[in-house]
Amino acid sequence: MxxxxxxxxxxxxxxxxxxxxxxxNVLVSVSLNIQKxxxxxxxxxxxxxxxxxxxxxxxxxxxxxxxxxxNFVSYAFAPLALITALNAVSVLTSSILxxxxxxxxxxxxxxxxxxxxxxxGSILTIGGTYLFVAFxxxxxxxxxxxxxxxxxxxxxxxxxxxxxxxxxxxxxxFYKRRHANYLxxxxxxxxxxxxxxxxxxxxxxxxxxxxVEGSMQLGYPIFSxxxxxxxxxxxxxxxxxxxxxxxxxxxxVAGVNYSLSTIVAMVAGAVFYVEFKNEDVLHIxxxxxxxxxxxxxxxxxTKNRKRTKTFEPYVTMDMVNGVPTIHDKxxxxxxxxxxxxxxxxxxxxxxxxxxxxxxxxxHSTVDSITGHPDLKRD
Numbered sequence: 001m002x003x004x005x006x007x008x009x010x011x012x013x014x015x016x017x018x019x020x021x022x023x024x025n026v027l028v029s030v031s032l033n034i035q036k037x038x039x040x041x042x043x044x045x046x047x048x049x050x051x052x053x054x055x056x057x058x059x060x061x062x063x064x065x066x067x068x069x070x071n072f073v074s075y076a077f078a079p080l081a082l083i084t085a086l087n088a089v090s091v092l093t094s095s096i097l098x099x100x101x102x103x104x105x106x107x108x109x110x111x112x113x114x115x116x117x118x119x120x121g122s123i124l125t126i127g128g129t130y131l132f133v134a135f136x137x138x139x140x141x142x143x144x145x146x147x148x149x150x151x152x153x154x155x156x157x158x159x160x161x162x163x164x165x166x167x168x169x170x171x172x173x174f175y176k177r178r179h180a181n182y183l184x185x186x187x188x189x190x191x192x193x194x195x196x197x198x199x200x201x202x203x204x205x206x207x208x209x210x211x212v213e214g215s216m217q218l219g220y221p222i223f224s225x226x227x228x229x230x231x232x233x234x235x236x237x238x239x240x241x242x243x244x245x246x247x248x249x250x251x252x253v254a255g256v257n258y259s260l261s262t263i264v265a266m267v268a269g270a271v272f273y274v275e276f277k278n279e280d281v282l283h284i285x286x287x288x289x290x291x292x293x294x295x296x297x298x299x300x301x302t303k304n305r306k307r308t309k310t311f312e313p314y315v316t317m318d319m320v321n322g323v324p325t326i327h328d329k330x331x332x333x334x335x336x337x338x339x340x341x342x343x344x345x346x347x348x349x350x351x352x353x354x355x356x357x358x359x360x361x362x363h364s365t366v367d368s369i370t371g372h373p374d375l376k377r378d
Contacts, residue, residue, distance in 0.1 A: 017078025
């Protein structure tokens with residue numbers, strides 16, 4: 001017999017939270033692809049913000065807000081470890097939408113060669129999602145302000161927070177002072193902030209849901225503290241993710257960040273909200289196995305997402321100013337690689353302004369080694 005919500009949680013609550021998280025992640029993925037589609041359709045437009053005037057882009061914006069809102073509410077119903085692991089659904093959906101938008105007519109052999117890793121990753125992600133949903137933690141308490149304060153002042157949480165602060169400070173020291181711009185260090189900083197984000201999001205979401213149900217929670221100081229920490233952690237986490245995308249391939253960043261942030265969030269849920277307290281060893285092992293499948297599946301999907309394209313420039317002459325200009329008009333559908341962190345599937349490779357060469361060019365010679373023109377000035 002399921003426990004009622006008044007007693008702290010139920011199987012029905014977990015099911016509601018899981019369905020909300022899946023729906024929210026699918027909605028976010030679809031909305032990002034819609035927005036990218038509007039960007040691709042306006043390639044070459046002189047107005048860099050022309051997409052703001054399209055219904056397509058605004059439709060995607062409304063959907064992404066709705067999807068993130070649904071994800072936010074899902075934290076109030078299901079365990080933290082389960083909701084964060086379901087972010088793999090967004091990667092899986094984007095992979096499927098990418099194949100739909102590509103519309104390439106390939107032979108089965110060529111299709112398997114090009115998208116074999118993505119297909120295998122999708123199978124692993126689907127199987128892993130089933131495992132951690134079926135065997136995930138089922139204990140979920142009603143997050144009243146008093147309950148959150150009780151968790152916060154417990155010695156396991158205080159010890160966890162102390163270790164997290166020390167680790168964060170050490171990583172930040174090596175990143176800022178020693179210039180250790182390694183991907184793992186940057187994403188570990190983002191993951192540690194992500195653990196704060198998910199803890200506070202669950203607390204704020206739970207108190208808001210209880211307030212809507214009639215039990216006012218917004219007047220407690222803990223609500224304000226959690227809300228401020230939530231906003232601050234989101235801002236700084238986005239900053240580190242942006243820096244990682246500027247230094248490394250966004251597809252690699254997406255896969256590694258999913259794995260690290262999910263692991264840290266699971267530990268945070270186990271320590272702060274004691275989500276695995278009543279679970280047996282079999283369920284925990286199957287949940288971890290499903291999570292491992294998702295990690296591997298997301299890695300394979302994102303690894304296969306970046307497709308290399310040879311740069312084939314051609315030179316034209318501006319008849320008005322007499323300035324030769326190098327262009328690359330190749331257009332292809334691909335993951336965004338300009339520093340933005342998203343799981344969208346549509347982008348073009350001509351978003352950078354053409355490079356202008358010096359005007360006072362006298363003659364050019366061909367480099368005997370590289371075969372490229374060697375332009376000389378007076």
